[in-house]
Amino acid sequence: MLSTVLASGFFWRAILAGSFLAIACGLLGVFLVWRQEAMITHGLSHVAFAGIALGLVLNFLPLMVSLIVCVLGSLYILKLKQQTKLPGETALAILSSAGMALAIFLVSLRMNFGVELMGYLFGDILAISPVEVWLSIVLALMVTVLILINYHQLLYMTFDRETALVAGVKADRLDKILVMLMAITVVLGLRIVGLLLVSALTVVPAASALQLARSFRQALILSTIFSLISILAGIALAYLVNLPASASIVFLSLIIFLATLGGKRLSPALKK
Template identity: 35%
Template sequence: MDIFSELFFQRALLGGALIGLMAPLMGVFLVLRRLSMIGDTLAHVSIAGVALGFLINFYPLGVGLVFALLASFAIERLRKAYKTYAELSIAIIMSGGVALASLLFTMGKGFSVNVTSYLFGSIYTLDNVDLYLMIGVTILVTGFVLLNYKEMFLLFFDEDAAGVSGLPLRFYNIAITMLTALVISVAIKIVGALLVSALLTIPVAASLVIARSFKHSVFMSVLFAEVSAIGGLVIAGLWNLAPGGTVVMLLIAMLIGTLTYKVSFRS
């Protein structure tokens, strides 16, 4: 059987390519703001939403997206309440997301197997609605970054200077967190909630090793993510491996490769 001719695999490749574009675009700015763990937090909250979606028999990915958006607002509010200890907001929301998910699991034991697919990814089950949602989020994220590139660059490298220059800091902080929530919500069906933060952070980590500038870092992050998403899915399809795990392991291999290259280059 030629797996590349199968519609489910073509959908998977398209979904992987979309996530490979939008995830590192958000990841670059999250890493620079030292908010790498926000991916795990929003992913756990999204799973609680997915569980509720199964419980009420309504589009689980959509409910997970709503939960992630609400969590993004809560994180921003808590960050303002604990300015000196901003990371507390992430820990609090993550704890609440895990607790709520566990309660919903016990309320709907019959759908626990279905929810498990969202924990580890189920890219081969993508349907047209999922793809339309991913395309919409990709357009939104890419458009926002392109239109606000200079402002975001200033914000994340010197927030005080950005505030003095008149940038609406509250707007950009909320917008970035909300866009991250959207990306994570649609990405959990690709690699699963337990691995989704890898697509936000590892491509960026690899790019920072070899990047010559901020713009180069953004480009390399997207390149690493696309290669891992497409390459990982092809490898998983040909050798019958777990798609999400294969994508992330390929990312880690590329990170090790860039680190090795830099050490060898310096020596």
């Protein structure tokens, strides 16, 4: 059985897509958690689901339609935050509700694609296509290059945005790039863990890393490692024990988080 799994193309597509998506999630998640914007992935997942439903209704490349809709939605969230007095969470809640309402409306127009929608709701690693693998690779490269080139600017605006603006950091432009990359990450994550759990891909590994890290750079590295372990071990466990990959990945992420939380609390006691 194991040899059959290892010889299957869909298994390696899941491994490749999961690995590169883990890199993107691990890196972006630290910025989101530190800036207290972790819930943006939850809101964007609803917008992405509306894009999937629209693509299915139009019978035209649901993944591509969802990418476009989600990226536009992410930019609109920023616009609402910047041009109104609404707090970020309020703007996010409005767009999230609108996205889910649109998805439900579109689904009601055609009831014959329930199976495809279930794959996006709960994840379906068997359905990962070569296109999604390549998109995951490109996404991971874009996120990595962005952080390497703009590390100090991103760090500056994350800790003190107002001072960064005064110092000439183009925070608005970097915000747009970050949120667009996050939107792409959410859409690609739907296949692996589904709409209901996609926010855990970015939030939990980052939260685990911040329990142990002594610097922001260390947090980025640890978050990426935890994300890779969760996704790769979760996919392997799903194949070996016949469990849902989405649940396996998130449970492993939570186990790592609880371990880091416990380790942080035990550390002072051990030093005494």
